[in-house]
Amino acid sequence: MDPRDTAPDSWEQEDDVEATIDGQLEPAFTTLNVNAKPFVPNVNAAEFVPAFVKKAPSENLDSGVAVENNSTIEMSQSAALLENGDTEMSPEEPWDQKEAEPNEEEPGGGSCADRGLAVPPTAEEIAPEIMEEEEEVPVPKVPLIQPNAPKKEHINVVFIGHVDAGKSTIGGQIMYLTGMVDKRTLEKYEREAKEKNRETWYLSWALDTNQEERDKGKTVEVGRAYFETDKKHFTILDAPGHKSFVPNMIGGASQADLAVLVISARKGEFETGFEKGGQTREHAMLAKTAGVKHLVVLVNKMDDPTVNWSLERYEECKEKLLPFLKKVGFNPKKDIHFMPCSGLTGANLKEPADMCSWYTGLPFIPHLDNLPNFNRSSDGPVRLPIVDKYKDMGTVILGKLESGSISKAQQLVMMPNRHVVEVLSLLSDDVETDDAVAGENLKLRLKGIEEEEILPGFILCNAENLCHSGRTFDAQIVIIEHKSIICPGYNAVLHIHTCIEEVQITALICLVDKKTGEKSKTRPRFVKQDQVCIARLRTAGTICLETFKDFPQMGRFTLRDEGKTIAIGKVLKLVPERD
Numbered sequence: 001m002d003p004r005d006t007a008p009d010s011w012e013q014e015d016d017v018e019a020t021i022d023g024q025l026e027p028a029f030t031t032l033n034v035n036a037k038p039f040v041p042n043v044n045a046a047e048f049v050p051a052f053v054k055k056a057p058s059e060n061l062d063s064g065v066a067v068e069n070n071s072t073i074e075m076s077q078s079a080a081l082l083e084n085g086d087t088e089m090s091p092e093e094p095w096d097q098k099e100a101e102p103n104e105e106e107p108g109g110g111s112c113a114d115r116g117l118a119v120p121p122t123a124e125e126i127a128p129e130i131m132e133e134e135e136e137v138p139v140p141k142v143p144l145i146q147p148n149a150p151k152k153e154h155i156n157v158v159f160i161g162h163v164d165a166g167k168s169t170i171g172g173q174i175m176y177l178t179g180m181v182d183k184r185t186l187e188k189y190e191r192e193a194k195e196k197n198r199e200t201w202y203l204s205w206a207l208d209t210n211q212e213e214r215d216k217g218k219t220v221e222v223g224r225a226y227f228e229t230d231k232k233h234f235t236i237l238d239a240p241g242h243k244s245f246v247p248n249m250i251g252g253a254s255q256a257d258l259a260v261l262v263i264s265a266r267k268g269e270f271e272t273g274f275e276k277g278g279q280t281r282e283h284a285m286l287a288k289t290a291g292v293k294h295l296v297v298l299v300n301k302m303d304d305p306t307v308n309w310s311l312e313r314y315e316e317c318k319e320k321l322l323p324f325l326k327k328v329g330f331n332p333k334k335d336i337h338f339m340p341c342s343g344l345t346g347a348n349l350k351e352p353a354d355m356c357s358w359y360t361g362l363p364f365i366p367h368l369d370n371l372p373n374f375n376r377s378s379d380g381p382v383r384l385p386i387v388d389k390y391k392d393m394g395t396v397i398l399g400k401l402e403s404g405s406i407s408k409a410q411q412l413v414m415m416p417n418r419h420v421v422e423v424l425s426l427l428s429d430d431v432e433t434d435d436a437v438a439g440e441n442l443k444l445r446l447k448g449i450e451e452e453e454i455l456p457g458f459i460l461c462n463a464e465n466l467c468h469s470g471r472t473f474d475a476q477i478v479i480i481e482h483k484s485i486i487c488p489g490y491n492a493v494l495h496i497h498t499c500i501e502e503v504q505i506t507a508l509i510c511l512v513d514k515k516t517g518e519k520s521k522t523r524p525r526f527v528k529q530d531q532v533c534i535a536r537l538r539t540a541g542t543i544c545l546e547t548f549k550d551f552p553q554m555g556r557f558t559l560r561d562e563g564k565t566i567a568i569g570k571v572l573k574l575v576p577e578r579d
Helices: 011-030 057-073 075-084 095-104 109-115 119-136 167-177 183-195 199-206 211-216 243-253 269-274 279-289 311-328 364-369
Strands: 153-160 223-228 232-238 258-264 294-300 336-340 383-391 395-400 405-407 411-415 419-428 431-433 435-437 441-447 459-461 469-479 491-496 499-512 532-544 556-561 564-575
Touching: 153 167, 153 243, 153 279, 167 183, 167 199, 167 223, 167 232, 167 258, 167 364, 183 199, 232 243, 232 364, 243 279, 243 491, 243 556, 258 269, 258 279, 269 279, 269 311, 279 311, 279 556, 279 564, 294 311, 294 364, 311 336, 336 364, 405 419, 419 435, 469 499, 491 532, 491 564
Parallel strands: 153 232, 153 258, 258 294, 294 336
Antiparallel strands: 223 232, 383 395, 383 459, 395 441, 405 435, 411 419, 411 459, 419 431, 419 441, 469 532, 469 564, 491 499, 491 556, 499 532, 556 564
């Protein structure tokens, strides 16, 4: 084996070898044609067998050495060629195979040197290239935005439903189908999932990014991702289905314009999710309370052997769900759309499924693309409820802009602390912009406030039009599920927009008749399940809120206690504090 094919024992030794070659190089360099045209290999040419292959073996050896000497001369050229990407490699072929090929069919001494296909340098040149390629893979793709392209409408889609209905898997599959996750990353997830004997979970790993979520297969925090269609830009909010993490799910639903209720058609799973204590009911109700107007019900796992794309099972799930969704307040004709799908195989998400000839509507992604536009007030006051905050070269906050528009270097006020802050930079779905309008999911870097001074539930407003803050308010509440009676003095946890605060019902003002809307003349002493009342509530700390009439997104709330949703309500009147 030639000593130059192996790594040197010491670098001094390598230098000596170079030095001896240098003497031979000078005459070769004088004959070098610097202005020669770059060599473009003719891929379709007949295979060229050099003359020296037919000669005696001893001559063959000599000329082989000559070729190698020539190729060391051309080392610098080979580097240049590689940088220009002329000798491009397909990622499937390992680099050692790639080198073996040119040696088997040497395209003649001179042209071989011109192409820079010398053995030792290419190995060293290509190896770092491969390394770099592998490191770059997991970066999420950011869609390129043409400077003059009209801004697509932003829509936030929250995936809700019972534990293990397949929310994260559908989210991962959609990202794959729209090209936001490449095949290679998914293959990596698939390998890792197989090692843990969880091969059906690999798609959900695109959204469940932390180790705990992957190990248990349960989403805990609201996962975020985004994808684009021809007309719209969607943000996926992947809400947790487990009942312990409902507060996180409420935070996710409060940012959404559209909810996708995922239910499992598998025998036994649908029933578990829908019966009392299942999350299908609670999530649908919380989504309605959080202000989601349109609901798409995805009947998932239709490819399961117990279902096998059966129309009867699909209709059965539909019939059980419809009365409940009607009761929650969705209009079956306008607000709800049912469709069958399979998250694992991706059937009926982007393309119509062959197995499902009885479903005539559009598949899921085209259906979302063809929804009518949402009307948003971009000329109203700035309102941005904060979902999360962290430190990263300054204070960074996350949230959805509910109304108004924000631009770079704008002065805003953080309520209820009345801190004046300045916007240093704006990121809309990880793409930096100079201004943003209502409906977009934003990351803002702020100046003039510390991360410790912000809590989720605070609101960014413009100085001319501050949002209201206070502790006492009157609200109309509907008791949904509570075993005993509720009297004044009852404590619960209040979820209003992104804010979570302890609250006490200080007084019951009157009962409201569900059918006629009439208010009772006398004050009730208690309320029980399924009754509607107007009550005065007082929170433990100051919170930001608006009346439902003025600003619906900040006037709806839910009351929870002992891990259950007890009541939903809307703010009717803010009561000024008595000093």
